[in-house]
Amino acid sequence: MRRATWxxxxxxxxxxxxxxxxxxxxxWKGLAGGVDGIVEALxxxxxxxALRVSLWTTCVSxxxxxxxxxxxxxxxxxxEFPGRRLLDTLVDLPVAMPTLVIGLLLVxxxxxxxxxxxxxxxxxxxxAYAPAGIxxxxxxxxxxxxxxxxxxxxxxxxxxxEEAARTMGADELTVLRRVLLPPVVPAIAAxxxxxxxxxxxxFGSVAAVSGNVPGRTLTVPVWILGEVExxxxxxxxxxxxxxxxxxxxxxxxxxxxxARAVGRPHG
Numbered sequence: 001m002r003r004a005t006w007x008x009x010x011x012x013x014x015x016x017x018x019x020x021x022x023x024x025x026x027x028w029k030g031l032a033g034g035v036d037g038i039v040e041a042l043x044x045x046x047x048x049x050a051l052r053v054s055l056w057t058t059c060v061s062x063x064x065x066x067x068x069x070x071x072x073x074x075x076x077x078x079x080e081f082p083g084r085r086l087l088d089t090l091v092d093l094p095v096a097m098p099t100l101v102i103g104l105l106l107v108x109x110x111x112x113x114x115x116x117x118x119x120x121x122x123x124x125x126x127x128a129y130a131p132a133g134i135x136x137x138x139x140x141x142x143x144x145x146x147x148x149x150x151x152x153x154x155x156x157x158x159x160x161x162e163e164a165a166r167t168m169g170a171d172e173l174t175v176l177r178r179v180l181l182p183p184v185v186p187a188i189a190a191x192x193x194x195x196x197x198x199x200x201x202x203f204g205s206v207a208a209v210s211g212n213v214p215g216r217t218l219t220v221p222v223w224i225l226g227e228v229e230x231x232x233x234x235x236x237x238x239x240x241x242x243x244x245x246x247x248x249x250x251x252x253x254x255x256x257x258x259a260r261a262v263g264r265p266h267g
Contacts (some may be wrong), residue, residue, distance in 0.1 A: 005193035009247060013218045016035065016175060020247065022219075023244070025063070026241060026244065027241060028236055029233065029234065029237035029238055030234075030237035030238045030239075030241030031238075032234065032237075033234060033238060036214035036240045037234065037235075037238045038239070038241070038242060039237075039254055040061075041235040042233075042235075042238075042239065042242070043167075043238050044235065046214060046224060046226075047217075047220070047235075047239060048225060049214060049215040049216050049218065050214075050219055050220045050222070050223035052179075052216065053131070053134070053199065053215075053216070053219050053220075054219040054220040054221075056140060057131060057134045057138060057199075057219065058196060058199045058200050059196075061135045061137050061138035061139045061142065061195075061198060061199050062136075062138075062142065062192055062195050062196045063175075063192075064135070064139050065138075065139045065142045065143045065145075065146050065191075065192070065193065065195045066146055066147075066191065066192040067137065067161075067193035068143060068150075068186055069143050069144075069145075069146025069147045069150060069195075070146065070150050070184075070188055070191075072087075072091065072143070072147050073146070073150040073154055074150075074154060075087075076091075076147070076151065077151055077154040078090055078114055078154050079184035080157055091143070091144050091147050091148075092144050092148075093142050093233055093260070094143065094144055094266075096143045098204060099137075099141055099202065099203070099204030099205040100205065100207070100208055101204075101207025102137060102140055102141060102205040102208075103137055103204060103206065103207065103209040104208050105113070106127070106128065106133060106136055106140070106205070106208070106209045107128045107129075107133075107139055107208060107209050110128045110133065110136070111128040111129075112128070115227075126263040128209055129209070129210065129211030129213075129217065130210075130211070131210075131216065131217055133143050133210055133211075134206050134210045134217060134219065135210040136204075136209070137202070137205035137206050137208075137209050137210075138199040138202055138206070138231065141198060141199070141202055141205055142155055142194075142196075142198045142199045142202075143195075145156060145191055145194040145195045145198055146188070146191035146192065146194075146195050147191070148191070149187050149188070149190045149191030149254075149258055150184060150187045150188055153183060153184045153186070153187035153188075154184060154187075156183070157184070159182065161179050162175055162179055162180070165178065165179050167193065186257055186260050187257075187258070189257050190254050190257035190260075191254075191258075192260035193253050193254035193257060194245045194250070194251065194254035194258075196250055197246075197247045197250035197251045197254060200220075200243065200246060200247060200250070201217060201221055201243055201244075201247045202219075202221065203221040203225070205221065206219050206221065206222060207221075207222050207225075210222070212226075220239065220243060221225050221243070224236045224239055224243075227239075
């Protein structure tokens with residue numbers, strides 16, 4: 001019993017050093033100027049441009065990740081094909097890999113010196129060091145969250161309900177709209193919110209693949225690093241507090257939607 005108490009105390013102390021202390025320091029620094037300090041930081045020209053880039057790339061990537069993740073989850077749950085186990089393992093690869101490595105891989109695969117990059121460049125399409133590269137990186141890192149959120153909901157669907165609907169004369173679109181989507185939508189929404197929370201604060205992969213051009217490919221997390229390096233840590237901390245609150249709020253919403261999806265009755 002005494003050993004277990006010491007072990008719990010050690011875990012609490014470790015979590016305090018690892019999480020509570022840095023977050024507390026961030027809140028103290030970021031809220032030192034109050035609401036006026038946050039408003040001033042958000043109103044700076046560089047931050048406004050970075051917010052605009054972050055918001056639209058995050059929204060686009062979340063939409064793509066939601067669609068692609070749902071299709072991939074359907075394939076993993078409903079289809080049997082060679083390499084299915086390997087694909088199921090690869091889905092979690094972005095979670096295990098350092099995000100900076102993901103960005104470097106995207107640059108190597110789509111940069112101007114690569115064969116795919118040169119081919120895309122001949123077509124007038126630029127991925128690396130362009131907004132498309134940011135979207136690709138965000139989709140890559142957030143896709144597993146959608147897949148893993150949707151898989152359990154798809155696994156709970158009863159194929160007999162689909163067959164009954166077809167027997168009664170429903171076409172495939174009606175089956176999709178009336179039978180398949182309603183019980184899965186909460187899970188898709190949960191995965192989308194989690195993907196949004198993941199993408200809004202993504203740094204490593206975006207910093208490597210975007211080129212960080214102000215007003216075009218500079219996102220908020222990378223802008224924050226630039227502010228710290230420029231000696232404006234108070235402004236960086238103020239925006240970081242806002243970003244932290246947004247990410248935590250979205251994460252809590254995603255968990256609530258996931259719990260609702262799991263507890264939703266079917267049939």
